[in-house]
Amino acid sequence: MTxxxxxxxxxxxAFWLPTWSLFARExxxxxxxxxxxxxxxxxxxxxxxxxxxxxxxxxxxxxxxxGMGYLTYFFPGTLMLVVLFTAIFSSFSxxxxxxxxxxxxxxxAPVPRLAIVLGKVxxxxxxxxGQGMLLLLLAPLAGISLGWEAVLGAAAAIFLSALGLSAxxxxxxxxxxxxxxxxxxxxxxxxxxxxxxxxxxxxxGASPWLRWAMVANxxxxxxxxxxxxxxxxAERAAMGGQPPWVGLAVMGAFAVTMxxxxxxxxxxxxxx
Amino acid sequence: xxxxxxxNPNATPGxxxxxxxxxxxxxxxxxxxxxxxxxxxxxxxxxxxxxxxFALLGPNGSGKSTLLRxxxxxxxxxxxTAEVDxxxxxxHPAAVRxxxxxxFQTPGLDIKLSVAxxxxxxxxxxxxxGKKLAARVDQVLERFGLESRRRDKVETLSGGLKxxxxxxxxxxxxxxxxxxxxxxxxxxxxxxxNFWDTLDQLHAESGLTIVLTTHLMDEAERCGRVALLDxxxxxxxxxxxxxxxxxxxxxxxxxxxxxxxxxxxxESLLGLEVTLRDGKLHLPPNQGTPAGASGGEKGFxxxxxxxxxxxxxxxxxxxxxxxxxxxDVFLARTGRTITGSGDGDGDGDEIREAGENVSPGxxx
Numbered sequence: 144m145t146x147x148x149x150x151x152x153x154x155x156x157a158f159w160l161p162t163w164s165l166f167a168r169e170x171x172x173x174x175x176x177x178x179x180x181x182x183x184x185x186x187x188x189x190x191x192x193x194x195x196x197x198x199x200x201x202x203x204x205x206x207x208x209x210g211m212g213y214l215t216y217f218f219p220g221t222l223m224l225v226v227l228f229t230a231i232f233s234s235f236s237x238x239x240x241x242x243x244x245x246x247x248x249x250x251x252a253p254v255p256r257l258a259i260v261l262g263k264v265x266x267x268x269x270x271x272x273g274q275g276m277l278l279l280l281l282a283p284l285a286g287i288s289l290g291w292e293a294v295l296g297a298a299a300a301i302f303l304s305a306l307g308l309s310a311x312x313x314x315x316x317x318x319x320x321x322x323x324x325x326x327x328x329x330x331x332x333x334x335x336x337x338x339x340x341x342x343x344x345x346x347x348g349a350s351p352w353l354r355w356a357m358v359a360n361x362x363x364x365x366x367x368x369x370x371x372x373x374x375x376x377a378e379r380a381a382m383g384g385q386p387p388w389v390g391l392a393v394m395g396a397f398a399v400t401m402x403x404x405x406x407x408x409x410x411x412x413x414x415x
Numbered sequence: 416x417x418x419x420x421x422x423n424p425n426a427t428p429g430x431x432x433x434x435x436x437x438x439x440x441x442x443x444x445x446x447x448x449x450x451x452x453x454x455x456x457x458x459x460x461x462x463x464x465x466x467x468x469f470a471l472l473g474p475n476g477s478g479k480s481t482l483l484r485x486x487x488x489x490x491x492x493x494x495x496t497a498e499v500d501x502x503x504x505x506x507h508p509a510a511v512r513x514x515x516x517x518x519f520q521t522p523g524l525d526i527k528l529s530v531a532x533x534x535x536x537x538x539x540x541x542x543x544x545g546k547k548l549a550a551r552v553d554q555v556l557e558r559f560g561l562e563s564r565r566r567d568k569v570e571t572l573s574g575g576l577k578x579x580x581x582x583x584x585x586x587x588x589x590x591x592x593x594x595x596x597x598x599x600x601x602x603x604x605x606x607x608x609n610f611w612d613t614l615d616q617l618h619a620e621s622g623l624t625i626v627l628t629t630h631l632m633d634e635a636e637r638c639g640r641v642a643l644l645d646x647x648x649x650x651x652x653x654x655x656x657x658x659x660x661x662x663x664x665x666x667x668x669x670x671x672x673x674x675x676x677x678x679x680x681x682e683s684l685l686g687l688e689v690t691l692r693d694g695k696l697h698l699p700p701n702q703g704t705p706a707g708a709s710g711g712e713k714g715f716x717x718x719x720x721x722x723x724x725x726x727x728x729x730x731x732x733x734x735x736x737x738x739x740x741x742x743d744v745f746l747a748r749t750g751r752t753i754t755g756s757g758d759g760d761g762d763g764d765e766i767r768e769a770g771e772n773v774s775p776g777x778x779x
Binding site: 157160161163164168171172175176242243244245247248249250251252253254 | 487488489509510512513515517519520521522523524525526527528532535536537539540541542544584
């Protein structure tokens with residue numbers, strides 16, 4: 144340690160090793176807490192069965208194409224809910240790490256802030272993506288046939304949505320010191336984002352003001368890309384919607400913006 | 416790699432190393448920190464020498480933990496500079512972090528992971544990997560007596576073992592400076608003794624520089640030098656011995672079941688101001704005798720104890736003659752005590768310092 148101003152670890156290892164280990168910790172913690180697996184996979188599935196079968200027959204949202212059952216329509220929405228729940232859980236863990244003191248230990252290590260953000264956000268993303276893909280196996284039960292094209296398109300949409308939501312969650316959770324505070328964010332921002340993404344009802348049948356809110360909602364585009372991959376051409380034609388690349392591009396741009404904002408927030412040294 | 420090239424390996428714990436030959440490990444100059452109107456730190460300036468064990472002693476809210484957070488690069492000072500190993504904590508945070516091992520009050524271990532996993536994880540954060548990391552992990556596990564628990568999840572460890580694991584984690588990358596925030600908070604007396612024995616050994620064998628915050632006199636006594644902090648100011652910086660010697664040689668403390676009742680009567684008998692602290696009555700240091708009676712002698716007139724026992728024998732449980740403590744020093748310099756007037760030894764689990772909160776940003 145003769146050079147006093149430079150960090151002794153300056154190659155790529157100094158970035159990827161901490162990033163990888165922070166990511167691996169997220170996955171390890173998730174797997175070891177079985178209730179989290181059940182919570183983020185089981186709850187949406189339950190929603191799908193209960194809401195889908197309960198509402199499906201009695202209240203048919205306007206704008207649904209003829210011949211498309213509500214269970215089929217709601218299935219991609221359920222997939223997105225799995226992704227959302229995983230992102231929420233991973234945001235909770237940011238606050239938990241802070242309260243337990245674990246985060247302070249990381250912050251006083253010579254780790255680039257980008258590595259901290261990426262480790263955490265990729266943890267949430269990969270977990271959300273993995274669970275989303277697992278749930279996708281049930282698509283035939285919802286009357287959706289899975290071809291390679293459908294799986295690849297769905298994978299891209301799920302991945303980008305998971306990335307965007309995890310980064311948004313990180314951004315919101317970073318400066319919070321109580322899980323209770325994050326409940327407000329969850330109920331007032333994240334859940335409405337999902338409700339107004341076209342997960343539950345299509346935009347075409349909604350009132351004008353709601354339609355505008357849905358257009359402004361970034362998750363609408365992830366949702367739309369997912370539907371583009373999973374529904375048949377005839378079903379899509381009845382519902383309307385953008386070509387899949389539009390949804391993917393908007394969702395991707397949103398995810399990158401959230402990531403950059405997260406890095407910016409995490410890089411600021413606290414100032415008295 | 417030695418923790419620091421200039422550290423004196425022969426330094427005995429508790430003794431300060433001669434400053435003249437060496438660059439300071441920590442240098443603070445005119446350090447200020449304000450949260451809006453509230454001034455958490457005011458014009459703090461002192462140095463911590465290499466190989467020294469240094470205590471920041473003060474009551475809760477004195478700013479000691481805030482100061483530690485500045486040293487650990489988590490907090491930016493409003494003005495003034497803080498340097499570690501000659502490096503500014505604001506200008507070169509990454510380089511400073513490489514030299515630091517920190518144990519915060521809130522445990523930094525992931526309780527869902529095993530002890531070894533936590534250590535490996537820490538190694539990755541510092542760019543260690545492969546065989547080198549494995550060897551280091553084995554080494555600290557053995558050093559801190561955690562070998563047999565390496566595969567156990569941290570949540571299954573006792574409080575004392577957890578703290579040892581924290582220490583192992585903080586020292587894995589061989590820092591030059593170890594920062595400890597209230598290190599024995601929440602430990603039972605046996606675990607606390609054990610923790611301090613470990614610190615003694617560590618200090619003796621590695622010459623590591625240690626800066627710790629505490630509100631416990633006995634912990635500060637075990638350090639080479641002490642900075643007394645009060646309301647964001649340094650009141651004094653010196654060895655515990657020198658600080659206490661300034662106050663005098665002797666001091667009388669009286670224990671009684673009804674201290675408040677006895678206090679005025681004692682004052683009129685002795686013609687002295689008596690302070691009630693921790694449920695005990697304290698005579699001013701070095702004034703065992705009524706004012707003027709001893710003719711300026713520094714020694715202690717034992718007859719005062721006799722008089723106390725004659726007058727109030729039935730009401731007094733014990734009369735103790737001893738040397739002034741650091742709490743007396745603090746009282747003499749600030750008019751306040753460190754532990755406050757409550758009873759017990761002030762194990763401050765329940766009290767949290769302003770600005771010490773783990774969340775970044777928002778001051779009051």
